[in-house]
Amino acid sequence: MNFEFVGDLFIQLTQFAAGLEPWQQVGALFIFGMIPFIESYLGSFIGTIVGIDPFLAVPAAVIGNIVCTFLMIALASVVRGAVTRGREGKPMSKGKRRVAKYFERLGVPGVSLLGAIILPTQITAPTLVALGARKGAVYLWMGIAIIVWGIAFGFFGDRVLTWFG
Numbered sequence: 001m002n003f004e005f006v007g008d009l010f011i012q013l014t015q016f017a018a019g020l021e022p023w024q025q026v027g028a029l030f031i032f033g034m035i036p037f038i039e040s041y042l043g044s045f046i047g048t049i050v051g052i053d054p055f056l057a058v059p060a061a062v063i064g065n066i067v068c069t070f071l072m073i074a075l076a077s078v079v080r081g082a083v084t085r086g087r088e089g090k091p092m093s094k095g096k097r098r099v100a101k102y103f104e105r106l107g108v109p110g111v112s113l114l115g116a117i118i119l120p121t122q123i124t125a126p127t128l129v130a131l132g133a134r135k136g137a138v139y140l141w142m143g144i145a146i147i148v149w150g151i152a153f154g155f156f157g158d159r160v161l162t163w164f165g
Helices: 004-018 022-032 039-049 054-084 094-115 121-130 135-164
Strands: none
Touching: 004 022, 004 039, 022 039, 022 054, 039 054, 039 135, 054 121, 054 135, 094 121, 094 135, 121 135
16 A cells, blocks of 8 residues: 555645644644544644644644544444444454454554554544444543654654754
8 A cells, every 4th residue: 555645645734834823733733633644643743843832732633633533433333333233243354354353452452552553543443443342442542542642743743853953
């Protein structure tokens, strides 16, 4: 799979944010947090490298990511409830079996914290709910993962500015 589009999107979003007024940049980071593959981590990084205080950049991107991901969890829960009501389970596809294998091995905490390396939280969270994970556990661990990744990349962006700025 070619992820060159993520790099191009990252550059375009960085240039877009850099051209905004400071008060508008925080709003843009909130929206960036909602974009799959950008999310809290790259949103926080973009914010810090364009000069936004990390204490504003990280929460803006994190809150945007949490809002979007939590809406996806709620939607997945409603859909799963409607689809599975009164039905027996069908055999899983190869892709679902692979995700289910990691889910069984790592549990909700492991998939939530490590899943961001491979897939956006907006995909991982509803998948966990569809596989039968407790909705409350998915909310909790996805929230923790989004915050941890956002802080880590905000700190990294701040360090990059210190080293090269």
